[in-house]
Amino acid sequence: MSPGDSFGEQLLHRSLAGVDPDLSPVTYKTVMRSQTAQFAEWPDWVTEPVRAAYGDIGVRRPWTHQVTAAQHAHEGTHVVVSTGTASGKSMAYQLPILSDMTSGAAPHGTALYIAPTKALGADQIRALTSLTAGRREFAHMAPCAYDGDTEPDVRQWAREHSRWIFTNPDMLHIGFLGSPGRWRHFFRNLRYLVIDECHHYRGVFGSHTALVVQRTLRLARAAGANPTVIAASATAGEPARALGRLIGDDCVAVTDDGSPHGERTVALWEPTFTPGVTGEHGAPVRRSAGAEAARIMADLVIEGARTLCFVRSRRGAEITALSARQILAAADPELVGRVAAYRAGYLADDRRDLEAALSDGTLLGVATTNALELGVDIAGLDAVVVAGYPGTVASFWQQAGRAGRRGEGSLVVMVARDDPLDTYLVHHPEALLERPVEVSVTDPTNPYVLGPHLLCAATELPLTEADVAAFDAADVVADLTARGLLRRRPAGWYPAAGLFPHGEIDIRGGIGGQVMIVDGTTSQLLGTVDTGRAMSTVHPGAVHLHQGRSFVVDELDLTDGLAITHPEDPEWSTSARETTAMDITATTRSWRSGPLTVALVDVDVTHQVVGYMRTLHTGEVLDVIDLDMPPQTLSTRSVMYTLEPEALEGVGVPVDRFPGALHAAEHAAIGLLPLIATCDRWDIGGLSTNIHADTGLPTVFVYDGYPGGAGFAERGFTAFATWIRATRDAVTDCRCESGCPSCVQSPKCGNGNEPLDKAGAIAVLNLLLREIP
Numbered sequence: 001m002s003p004g005d006s007f008g009e010q011l012l013h014r015s016l017a018g019v020d021p022d023l024s025p026v027t028y029k030t031v032m033r034s035q036t037a038q039f040a041e042w043p044d045w046v047t048e049p050v051r052a053a054y055g056d057i058g059v060r061r062p063w064t065h066q067v068t069a070a071q072h073a074h075e076g077t078h079v080v081v082s083t084g085t086a087s088g089k090s091m092a093y094q095l096p097i098l099s100d101m102t103s104g105a106a107p108h109g110t111a112l113y114i115a116p117t118k119a120l121g122a123d124q125i126r127a128l129t130s131l132t133a134g135r136r137e138f139a140h141m142a143p144c145a146y147d148g149d150t151e152p153d154v155r156q157w158a159r160e161h162s163r164w165i166f167t168n169p170d171m172l173h174i175g176f177l178g179s180p181g182r183w184r185h186f187f188r189n190l191r192y193l194v195i196d197e198c199h200h201y202r203g204v205f206g207s208h209t210a211l212v213v214q215r216t217l218r219l220a221r222a223a224g225a226n227p228t229v230i231a232a233s234a235t236a237g238e239p240a241r242a243l244g245r246l247i248g249d250d251c252v253a254v255t256d257d258g259s260p261h262g263e264r265t266v267a268l269w270e271p272t273f274t275p276g277v278t279g280e281h282g283a284p285v286r287r288s289a290g291a292e293a294a295r296i297m298a299d300l301v302i303e304g305a306r307t308l309c310f311v312r313s314r315r316g317a318e319i320t321a322l323s324a325r326q327i328l329a330a331a332d333p334e335l336v337g338r339v340a341a342y343r344a345g346y347l348a349d350d351r352r353d354l355e356a357a358l359s360d361g362t363l364l365g366v367a368t369t370n371a372l373e374l375g376v377d378i379a380g381l382d383a384v385v386v387a388g389y390p391g392t393v394a395s396f397w398q399q400a401g402r403a404g405r406r407g408e409g410s411l412v413v414m415v416a417r418d419d420p421l422d423t424y425l426v427h428h429p430e431a432l433l434e435r436p437v438e439v440s441v442t443d444p445t446n447p448y449v450l451g452p453h454l455l456c457a458a459t460e461l462p463l464t465e466a467d468v469a470a471f472d473a474a475d476v477v478a479d480l481t482a483r484g485l486l487r488r489r490p491a492g493w494y495p496a497a498g499l500f501p502h503g504e505i506d507i508r509g510g511i512g513g514q515v516m517i518v519d520g521t522t523s524q525l526l527g528t529v530d531t532g533r534a535m536s537t538v539h540p541g542a543v544h545l546h547q548g549r550s551f552v553v554d555e556l557d558l559t560d561g562l563a564i565t566h567p568e569d570p571e572w573s574t575s576a577r578e579t580t581a582m583d584i585t586a587t588t589r590s591w592r593s594g595p596l597t598v599a600l601v602d603v604d605v606t607h608q609v610v611g612y613m614r615t616l617h618t619g620e621v622l623d624v625i626d627l628d629m630p631p632q633t634l635s636t637r638s639v640m641y642t643l644e645p646e647a648l649e650g651v652g653v654p655v656d657r658f659p660g661a662l663h664a665a666e667h668a669a670i671g672l673l674p675l676i677a678t679c680d681r682w683d684i685g686g687l688s689t690n691i692h693a694d695t696g697l698p699t700v701f702v703y704d705g706y707p708g709g710a711g712f713a714e715r716g717f718t719a720f721a722t723w724i725r726a727t728r729d730a731v732t733d734c735r736c737e738s739g740c741p742s743c744v745q746s747p748k749c750g751n752g753n754e755p756l757d758k759a760g761a762i763a764v765l766n767l768l769l770r771e772i773p
């Protein structure tokens, strides 16, 4: 450490004290320079009351990105502002809406705000109310929440009086579009639709939300309005394309961030292997990210640094806080009470208390799940520890962005988990810290999602030829008509009599039926899981975590949709073992180069869970237990590649090593797909085979784990080169000898990670890269 070191670097130095520099877990460190504010002038259309209101809360002038985004919206262009945490994205939508409402231009104009969580909507109303408090010019707006918590009389009041309603996609679907007649006046006057934190709308949830948004816009337009969409997103790849897919229309992105921020030291940290502990097939095991994060947090707390530690699971958050307290109990007992845990499920008041305790320094360290990622008023911490890559670059920045008081230095440490994507990122910082390649993907054309939404749309307002074209739904409409659910009339398609389709859709529930997970000792409902995933997640013997408590499944009844559990906290976690068979039913797109063919295909995947593995919390494998479950078939989409056997032999992989090489290459590719598409490795599956019946060749599939697909496989197809290059780098960067969870082993492998050939996988991936044009 030198005297000129910034505050963040000094903190990092302290947490590395005593570590042999040759064994340093820090793989990369950078100091991100501070930036001064880039101001713009208030546009002349911003009304006087709006300027005055901002002046009252200390905002003298807007930052450049706020004005650029607001100007687009004011001119009627759909816009997404994709800038850093706490960069004032709210003002980008507040400026045009508040000005519109106070200019007299649209005496009845309305605005609708949607957020992925109720809590965020509530935070935004609170901010808006304090901005406009005591000013008569804004009194007629009557901003109001309209969500699952809103009382019936308030709902009625909101429909009659509020001109700016805050809701979520679930309520928009049921409460607004489910009874459009009640909202005709509101929709007819709709000037702006705000979509906050729009990077959250991904995969199947994103596809559902896209269709809800597009149905809303359709109704408003039919009523004579022409609403402009203003979206806010964390930093993400291709934000304009992602929003375009969500709203079904063109839009522009604003990404140049003009807000000021202090100097920030970012360190990437790879825990070392734990001596003497072995995992599956004798693979080495790294120290867990949670244990490492607890130690770092304890060190930072001793230095007096206000620290937030983000942990992936609720249970992990509790354990990390507990471990940090244990370390402090030995080092400095007075500090024990200044560390706490926070997770979703706590009440809003708890959250406010916690924010206050962190702000005033009563608390110095908090271990939390991503529950504190959205809509929290905690900026200005000294350090953030991210224990395990949170799954998306957007989330990483959202968490990291909590560090740094304006103008002051701070530290961000990302600790890698034992996982290929985490390994890749700590060795390829550019993928995390520079331009993200990950795109929020959705697939609103998935017939399993689109079909039910079209039925809703038809009950809201008959479907015209133009609607069918806009939803890209000709085939699905033909199918619904053939099944008697829609009726063709000269003016368009009408719903069959007696149809009430809105209640059939669960926006967050995936696709297909649900299995309820119940505590058999109290009959309490713990949660639900898609029927398609029930076998692999709530099979008999599976350990199920719920709000930090642990349950073991006694019985899974797919006919009644019930998984019965009892409370038990065993020392292991479980992962299902399954067999998979794959049939290609259609090829959508493909290309060929020499011995390599890459394709996007429709597939039928048949799974059968045959057992499960029990793994101790240290990573050590306890045993594998057999199960006999019925097979299940999923029709979905897959990206796939085939290679000529001679080409594999030509790169030193003989026929007997094909299975291990392809299997290892497939695992690593599944682990790295979340780098380019906002998915989780649990959203996708894979299969590799040295000869597949439909291709007659060595073949690797990576498919969407949802009926009809969710857009992930498609993104793998379109960004194939980026994806495979990152996969190859992740495998070659890992320092283990013959495969471990950080490179080619998978926690969800249906075959118990057998066979796996790391060297063979590197040869396969290099061959792909040689052949990709």
Ligand SMILES: Nc1ncnc2c1ncn2[C@@H]1O[C@H](COP(=O)(O)OP(=O)(O)OP(=O)(O)O)[C@@H](O)[C@H]1O
Pocket (backbone or CB within 6 Å): 057, 058, 059, 060, 061, 062, 063, 084, 085, 086, 087, 088, 089, 090, 091, 374, 375, 376
């Ligand atoms: N032009 C400005 N000048 C000074 N302060 C500003 C300006 N614009 C916004 N702020 C302040 O910056 C803070 C963050 O604003 P806001 O909550 O809108 O950010 P955000 O980008 O929406 O945050 P998040 O990333 O959490 O979604 C607020 O306290 C706000 O008052």
